[in-house]
Amino acid sequence: MAGRQARVADVHAVARAMPHVTVWERDDGTDRPVYQIGGKSFVFFRTARPDAVDPVTGEKYDDVIMIWTESEDEKLALLADDSLPFFSTPHFDGHPSVLVRASRIGELSRQELTEIVQDAWLSRASARRATAWLKEHRL
Numbered sequence: 001m002a003g004r005q006a007r008v009a010d011v012h013a014v015a016r017a018m019p020h021v022t023v024w025e026r027d028d029g030t031d032r033p034v035y036q037i038g039g040k041s042f043v044f045f046r047t048a049r050p051d052a053v054d055p056v057t058g059e060k061y062d063d064v065i066m067i068w069t070e071s072e073d074e075k076l077a078l079l080a081d082d083s084l085p086f087f088s089t090p091h092f093d094g095h096p097s098v099l100v101r102a103s104r105i106g107e108l109s110r111q112e113l114t115e116i117v118q119d120a121w122l123s124r125a126s127a128r129r130a131t132a133w134l135k136e137h138r139l
Contacts, residue, residue, distance in 0.1 A: 005106040006113035011065060014117040015043045020129060021121070037129070042068045042120040045102075051091040052099060063102035068120040072096050078116075084108070096123070 015021060015035040024034040032045035044067075046052075048060035069075040078086045078098050085104035092099070105113065122130045 003109040003111045006108040006110045008065075008102045008105055010110050010113055011043060011102075011105065011117065014114050015121070018118065018121040019133060020125070037121055037125045040124040041066075042124040043117060046099075049091075051089040052087075061101055064099050065102055065105075066092075066097050066099055067116060068123050069096045069098060070119055070123045074119075084112075 012033070016023065018035075018037065020037055022036050022039075024036060026032050030047070032047060034041050034045070035043040043065065046064040046066055048062040049064075050060060052061045052064050053059060054061065069078065072094065075088070075096055075098055078084055079088060085107040086098040086100050088097075088099055100108075108116070122133070125133070
């Protein structure tokens with residue numbers, strides 16, 4: 001892992017820094033925003049759900065972040081890399097996204113996290129916006 005460890009604050013900072021992003025805040029007083037581009041979510045801080053639980057205690061994880069991927073193949077590649085903290089649940093079978101616990105985000109470098117969040121944005125942005133962003137960043 002190169003560079004400093006990622007932090008949850010980096011998820012917010014990178015997602016907010018992408019162009020044309022809107023942030024949907026929950027009314028329940030929790031800090032679990034949904035980051036969207038063109039009305040499509042690309043990073044989503046989930047509430048505790050029965051599909052993501054501690055295998056030892058059975059307690060629901062209350063710190064899960066869902067991040068869209070470019071494709072099912074990209075998702076499977078991220079999940080296959082044992083050095084990465086991503087996981088999925090049967091609820092997300094066939095859905096192009098990965099899950100990561102906020103408590104494990106530090107297992108990524110800030111650069112790795114930045115690329116993953118930018119790729120999530122690109123996967124949901126319109127072709128025009130994605131092309132413009134890629135051209136601007138010479139990628």
